[in-house]
Amino acid sequence: MEHLELFFKSIFIDNMVFATFLGMCSYLAVSKKVKTAVGLGAAVIFVLAITVPLNWLLDQYILQPGALAKTLGPEYADYDLSFLSFILFIATIATMVQLVEIVVEKFSPSLYNSLGIFLPLIAVNCAILGGSLFMQSREIPTLGLALTYGVGSGIGWFLAILAIAAIREKIRYSKVPAPLRGLGITFIITGLMAIGFMSFGGMLTGGDEDKGESKTEQAILKKDTVKENEINKLSENGENKTAINQ
Amino acid sequence: MGLLSKKDAKLITDPLADNNPITIQVLGICSALAITAELKASIVMAIAVLFVLAMGNVVISLMRNIIPSKIRIIVQLVVVAALVIVVDLVLKAYAYDLSKTLSVFVGLIITNCIIMGRFEAFALANGPWQSFLDGIGNAAGYGIILIIVGFFRELLGSGTLLGYKVLGDPIEKTGVYAFGYENNGFMLLAPMALIVLGIIIWVQRSRNEALIED
Numbered sequence: 001m002e003h004l005e006l007f008f009k010s011i012f013i014d015n016m017v018f019a020t021f022l023g024m025c026s027y028l029a030v031s032k033k034v035k036t037a038v039g040l041g042a043a044v045i046f047v048l049a050i051t052v053p054l055n056w057l058l059d060q061y062i063l064q065p066g067a068l069a070k071t072l073g074p075e076y077a078d079y080d081l082s083f084l085s086f087i088l089f090i091a092t093i094a095t096m097v098q099l100v101e102i103v104v105e106k107f108s109p110s111l112y113n114s115l116g117i118f119l120p121l122i123a124v125n126c127a128i129l130g131g132s133l134f135m136q137s138r139e140i141p142t143l144g145l146a147l148t149y150g151v152g153s154g155i156g157w158f159l160a161i162l163a164i165a166a167i168r169e170k171i172r173y174s175k176v177p178a179p180l181r182g183l184g185i186t187f188i189i190t191g192l193m194a195i196g197f198m199s200f201g202g203m204l205t206g207g208d209e210d211k212g213e214s215k216t217e218q219a220i221l222k223k224d225t226v227k228e229n230e231i232n233k234l235s236e237n238g239e240n241k242t243a244i245n246q
Numbered sequence: 247m248g249l250l251s252k253k254d255a256k257l258i259t260d261p262l263a264d265n266n267p268i269t270i271q272v273l274g275i276c277s278a279l280a281i282t283a284e285l286k287a288s289i290v291m292a293i294a295v296l297f298v299l300a301m302g303n304v305v306i307s308l309m310r311n312i313i314p315s316k317i318r319i320i321v322q323l324v325v326v327a328a329l330v331i332v333v334d335l336v337l338k339a340y341a342y343d344l345s346k347t348l349s350v351f352v353g354l355i356i357t358n359c360i361i362m363g364r365f366e367a368f369a370l371a372n373g374p375w376q377s378f379l380d381g382i383g384n385a386a387g388y389g390i391i392l393i394i395v396g397f398f399r400e401l402l403g404s405g406t407l408l409g410y411k412v413l414g415d416p417i418e419k420t421g422v423y424a425f426g427y428e429n430n431g432f433m434l435l436a437p438m439a440l441i442v443l444g445i446i447i448w449v450q451r452s453r454n455e456a457l458i459e460d
Contacts, residue, residue: 025273083335086330090327091327094323126276130350130354183269
């Protein structure tokens with residue numbers, strides 16, 4: 001149950017792209033075609049599933065305050081190496097990505113051909129480092145949950161890039177104002193998608209937030225419904241007009 | 247510009263507008279969006295990136311002839327990570343509350359694409375002084391966008407700037423609130439950063455039509 005909850009949460013509620021904006025650079029650069037987007041998305045799931053549990057082990061047995069006591073003996077209990085976490089995490093990620101690249105190239109050339117070109121890109125994808133850093137700051141308790149979190153966030157990222165790539169393929173045929181073409185409209189679409197994804201927010205936490213938060217949320221919801229009503233009215237007017245014209 | 251030659255000055259001024267790292271080169275978007283709900287956090291983030299990018303560019307440029315090209319990404323990452331640790335510790339020591347607001351995003355400067363992008367594109371091929379100027383210019387271009395987004399989100403979202411109530415008090419109905427103005431809480435939510443950025447791109451590209459994509 002715990003696993004399922006975390007899995008769902010990391011895909012929809014704390015979606016890497018829509019809630020925390022991680023991995024936006026490659027999200028924007030590689031989302032022009034669905035096919036390449038799927039390749040990169042799969043590579044991200046794969047690398048997150050490996051690096052998050054690995055960094056969890058590093059965090060538990062080396063980096064946390066007092067963690068060295070578990071590995072080296074009680075006389076090291078006073079050491080706090082947590083300031084080293086950035087450098088160790090990124091080193092793990094960079095070497096794992098390189099290692100995965102070599103292994104995949106050796107054993108599955110066809111997979112390498114579809115994933116390979118994306119692997120170097122991934123070492124500097126903030127979604128990967130972000131996954132490890134959030135794992136650390138949210139204090140995920142067990143190795144199994146860390147794996148679930150890694151896979152879940154990877155799938156969330158995959159979903160996001162797949163969706164935007166599909167939309168961008170279609171929007172090429174629409175009449176977008178010239179200065180907005182390309183980057184601008186992609187930003188605005190992503191913003192709208194993020195607003196959509198926010199509606200998942202209440203699904204797991206419903207009821208137990210503190211009142212201050214829920215008040216602002218209600219206010220926002222009200223504004224949303226007001227806007228929707230306006231939009232509905234506008235579209236109704238539009239339909240009436242077209243009906244009259246016909 | 248007595249100190250800088252014309253070419254050097256161009257290194258600084260180009261990224262400010264026509265070759266802006268965020269709106270034109272599409273680098274370093276992640277942090278631009280996540281931490282801009284307050285102007286103060288945006289300014290601190292801009293300064294942190296300025297430090298890391300300028301220093302990192304100099305270091306990489308000094309080492310450019312001895313780094314084997316196969317492992318250059320790991321070397322670059324280690325240099326950035328070391329600089330970011332410095333920034334993180336300084337923030338924790340002198341601005342603890344802010345470092346809590348920025349949370350993991352200080353660490354994510356490491357994978358900020360602006361930094362790797364400038365290392366690859368500039369510092370590996372140019373001397374330390376030019377690289378330093380390039381770092382300053384690009385970080386400033388990044389900072390400007392961050393500050394513009396932060397300014398609008400804080401002003402429209404909570405009616406304050408740097409924590410000062412510039413629009414009056416929303417509870418006692420002073421200032422513009424006396425005329426029925428309301429804060430738009432929506433601006434504080436993450437998705438609005440994307441839309442504000444989209445509008446900035448729209449404005450910039452309508453002013454300079456050479457930048458329009460096809």
